[in-house]
Amino acid sequence: MNKAEIIGYAQRVAEEPGPYVQQWKEEKNVKMIGFLLTDVPEELIHAAGFLPYGITGGHSRLSLADVHLQTWACSFVRSSLALALDGKLDFLDGLIIPQTCDTTRMVLGIWQHASPLPFLQNFRMPRQVERPSARHFLIGEMARLKASLEDFSGSEIPEEKLRESIKLYNRNRILLRRLYAFHAKCPGVLNAKELYTLIRASMFIPREKLNKLLSSLLKIIEKGMQPAAEDRIRLIISGTLLEPLDILDYLEEGGAVVVGDDFKNGLRYINDDADENSMPLEALVDRQLKRMPFAAYDTVRNKRRFFLAKMAQEKEADGVILLHLKYCEPENFDYYDNIKTLREAGLPAMRIETEFGTTSLGQMRTRVQAFLEMLGGEFYD
């Protein structure tokens, strides 16, 4: 396959995963376990012999969820539940919900009644991560999740198998990070929408297949490497979820390049690897504990604001755009301190509110343009 074919394939999978998923399930004769984004240890699902499937939210028929969930629950969870109610997730045999906030905490029971599945589990992450008790608990919780998967599959996960899955996922993350770095250098060859589409598609496509695709893509594009136009505005984008992807087009129109982010469906998904030399379960625990900060995870010190400022400095960013998913409380509580810290570090920053399905694109485009203009960009429309 050439570059266009690989990216085209990823795009089609990301847009309408259903038929592809059905095919993979049949080919391999396996069950599929979904998860809400993204702190679920996919390696465990994979090692148990299942296909993991990241539910990335949807854009239409959100109102299907209205009889179960108030409209002031975040649109990521509402649209994900709506997908299930719309039959768009019928291929799932199970679901794991990471407990990141009150909405995820409550939706498990609702899901169980609204769209029952034979396997439905919470993944309970500790909310303080610095005291020794956190690691202690997470080891137990990881073991509990593993046992529940073993129970569902009917066989134990051999340690060797889990090691292999960890290697496979690390390999995948390395490839995606290479693509990420490539984009920052040569956005003209691999644009932002293409990059994030690849990340999104990687939440669906079986890892073995995906790694082959990504490797060939890298081979092709790295050959055609050309230096970036120097006048691009370097941007960090930050938030819970990158949504909608259209914003990436507006950024590029305005002469910007994305050099970093912390989205659950962006860099945060691929940034941290598990140590291949530790005991596998503990390696997964330690990976989780040291992951990129996120508003709903370490709720004691908001390390994220410094993390963002540091990332911006390291990546020589000119500004930061905070995409705030409406009704996402953890994110909202941090906003004031985040923007304050960024501005104190001399970084221009702005916030844009987004929602699955209903973001006003026109308005978003205007605001992005105004921000980039302030940063000194040019427009090509």
Next chain:
Amino acid sequence: MIKPKPFKAVGLMKELMDKYYLEGEMSQKKGIPVAWVTAVFPVEIIYAAGLFPYYPENFGAIAGARKVADKLSMVAEAKGYTHDLCGYARCGIGDAYADEHPVGKIIKPDLLFCCNTQCGSLPKWFEVAGRFYDAPFFLLDAPQIDDEIDELCERYFTLQLKELISFLEEFTGRPFDYDRLKEVLRLSGEACRLWNEVLDSAALSPAPFNYFDACIHMAPIVTWRGTEEAVTYYRVLKEEINERIKEGISAIPDEHYKIYFDHIPLWPKLRWFSSYFAQHKALVAVSQYTHSWAYSFDLNRPIESLVENYAGEYVNHCFDYRVQLKIDFMKKYGCDGFVLFSNRSCKPNALGLYDKRKIISEATGLPGVVFEADMSDLRFFSESQVRAELDPFFEQLSFG
């Protein structure tokens, strides 16, 4: 408007609450550190360590009741905290930045303690406050449990209580006083026992006491739990209830139905709701909210007991457990129907109510309704909308 006969004990309660706030303000002068705590936090440990526990949620409720939650909230909103957040948090953050303090100034913490059994908003709010007031913040993390508290959570919570005690020892420079803890636990357990006896009187027909009374008389069980004051207060209140039973004084004039109400009241509309239910001859007998303070401690196993009570608090349980809990309350209090409040401030209690209404009605045959509003912010209250949601329920009740 139907006005209930006020309890004499209200006088004592006002005195107690004034004393509570005065002590809070005096504490720092007297060299007693003020510790912010959440409603479902093992406050017994804080008392035993010799600190003064202050409940900012209570501040939020008062701001709601005095109808100024929107004003305080708008100060927070100007900083970028949106009106979708929990109203208590908005009031607390708003007051921190406000120039005017319509319900007095929130007391500045020397340190902050939060247990997230209740929700994820409290830890985020306290985290923000910890930075604002530049005070250390300790989070007691309570992962959700299914029916029974599992070993994993039990161990985790126990470890954290030990971490908490070390943290306090370091802060105060004194070894932790386990004897004092036992004494505080005894007082706390005793107040809870009395409080629940008070609540139980709403099961009598006609009842001398109802949910709206409970919303007023719960202040001491929240703020004074763990002290003599709380025990004395609920003894006095219980006696008065016994007198009322003897004299045949009932909470509402013409009780025909008993209702289960979920969950928190609408503080700025407490009177309105109380009168509205009374007009419909409906006595609100029970709510899991007022029953949150039902702790009982085994003084021989203080730490284990704290774990069971606080990590195992009902709000921390899964969906089905909480459905069953509501059904059990309805049975115990002989309810004829139930009203569920979809409170935009409080996702952990509001999300899931649509399905719960259906499931409970199917299981019990009782009529039920969900209505929408906010517990403290009148910008999200529409009387006509609430009537449109509740009126048909009462019609159904009277035909049923």
